Amino acid sequence: MSPKTSESGAKTGRKGSGRNPALTPGRIAVLVLAVLALIFIFQNTQETEIRLLIPVVTMPLWTALLGMGIIGALFGAYFMNRRR
Template identity: 75%
Template sequence: MSPKTSEKSGSRARGKGGGRYPAFTPARITVLVLAVLALIFIFENTRQTKIRLLIPEVTMPLWTALLATGLIGALCGAYFMRRRQ
């Protein structure tokens, strides 16, 4: 066997997916911890609140407004990161 062939098979045997990137990097762990903390914060705030959306004023649970805002922010961030690549 050539060195390249044995090197490839050795790296596949060590890693589960055989991919280039490790599953848990410090950045991914940080994002996961921040996401969990944000969800805890959202679901701890359950009282009703008034929200003005341009013209109409609606009353809804605060966690719903926080969750919607977080999802909109995540979608915008994902959109702009995809455009950068």
């Protein structure tokens, strides 16, 4: 089969019915996981001591969890972009 063409004869590049739904199963799964991670983070609000190589820092646990989540998301996005 050849790609679909518009009335002017230009290729549209669409596959299938041409629909691009905003909520795909993958996007829904990521959204649910993000909400669950935020609930987990904000349920843990007590102060805790964290060792950063040498110094010991006292901070709310939610700050450390949120920071690690952001760092993990940045690493994941970086390596996904490198695969392409």
